[in-house]
Amino acid sequence: MLIIGVFVIYPIFAVVYYSFTSYDIVTPPVWVGLDNYAKLLNDQTFWQALLHSFTYLLVVPILIVLCIALAILVNRKVPGINAFRAIYYIPVISGSVAIGIAWRLILDTNGLLNSLLLAMKIINEPVQWLAEPNYTLPIAMLLTTWMGLGYYMMIFLAGLQNIPKERYDAAQIDGCNSFQKHWYVSVPGLRPQMSFVLIISSLAAIEVFNEVFILFGPSGGLLNSGVTIVLYLWQQAFRLQHAGYASALAIALLIITMGFSILNMRRIEREEVVG
């Protein structure tokens, strides 16, 4: 409890305080009132980062749909299915650093993707995948999706295995084909898992850092094309030693995640009332 107090509860108050100060971590903080927040509202990069973080939320529906489909596939009891599950899970356990590096080898200008596309004559000259601002966010989001597949698949798989078999039998008696069976039985049966995945994957999307950092480095891609809120916070706090300003950023992030959670809780409550 003490540790949580020191590393979770206390920091919240500390950040609120720092956000009203100018602080470089070394010398004591100086009270500057609302200056940081005023600066935040006029900071183009902040708005850009905000936009990027919200764009990142697109991975959530993609992940949910793909992972439910995948979970239904691997829920079959056919020989070798465990090996497939294991393979799908490898990206989850490998750690985002190793994965980021692996993908860099593929996406590099002298990487595999370019040589494949050149060999197939789809492109005529190498594309600078990692140095093209328009591709920064989509590539990072693709990586997030790829990394999340196995994990969320497992969650949905666990959910599927809790659905009573009788419901499928009933659907079959009603003349459902196998697609309808999953649409009317599996999907509603996975509702608790969907809420869970929705919450954690959207929080993860809003707070994304590793993927962008490892693919595009501390700058977050050319022309800030991949700067997300957390990356910007990291730059401000730990690169430029603007702990005060970074704290204001953190508070902005907290307000967003709180808003999200309240929305989610409302939705869950409503669903429970409806049934």
Added chain:
Amino acid sequence: MTSSTPLPRKSGGKLRRIAGNTFLYAILTLVAIITAFPFVWVLATSLKGPTDAIYSVPPQLIPHQPTLDNYRRVWDQLPIASFFLNSIVVSVITVAVNLLFTSLAAYPFAKMNFRGRDAIFFLLLATFVVPPQLTQIPSFVMAVNVFRYYDTLFAVIFPSLATVFNIFLLRQAFKAVPNDLIDAARIDSTGELRIWWSILMPVVRPSLATTAIITFGNQWNDFFWPSLMLHTRSKMTLQVGLVALQGMFTSDMRGIAAGVVMTVIPIIIFFLALQRQFERGISGTM
């Protein structure tokens, strides 16, 4: 919910089932290629000799001159062994202390009645919403100014010795234990600590395993905080070391690939050995 007799299959054609299975395997294999191929490519690259092209049109997967030189080079220039040792030390200590602390903290929330219990628990749960990066600014300040453990392994371990998530997980597990067991012990005036240790802990062993696995995985793969704390090569964990390696071998793709393979293989073996428990662990979080 009425009958449990197996229903006759509506469409029993054997041919159709074979066709369906072929289709299923085709999709499964496609997804497997998408998930595994980057690793295969890294492995191939790491084994390539100096005359094997990293980049060619069309791409070359199999090295003509396979060599372990890349591994030797990385191993000689970076303390990979210490990276490993550091990661193991950090993860094992974190797991062990977490199991002890969070199960102790979870017990009163689940099985004891005291004023404000639910309020405190709700407050704890509310901290879920707090982005971890927010707490890291003051944690960083404390690491430098208060605890003065900047650039030590202890700095990586200390803040994660107990997590709200684990308390929540174990509280759910304790709650599921029938009260009769505990009441009987209380009538015998067994101390609460003994009830916790000798009655509850053995019962919730599967949940403890889940907690251990999740904590281990998180700590092993954690990058953000360790990268802030660790700057001396010999003190780095694997994740931080890998980034250092990437910086050191910038244009040496073979070397970088060898480093990645060396760090990923052990965790994959670990996972394959515990696949069952992993899968149970994931479903346990629900």
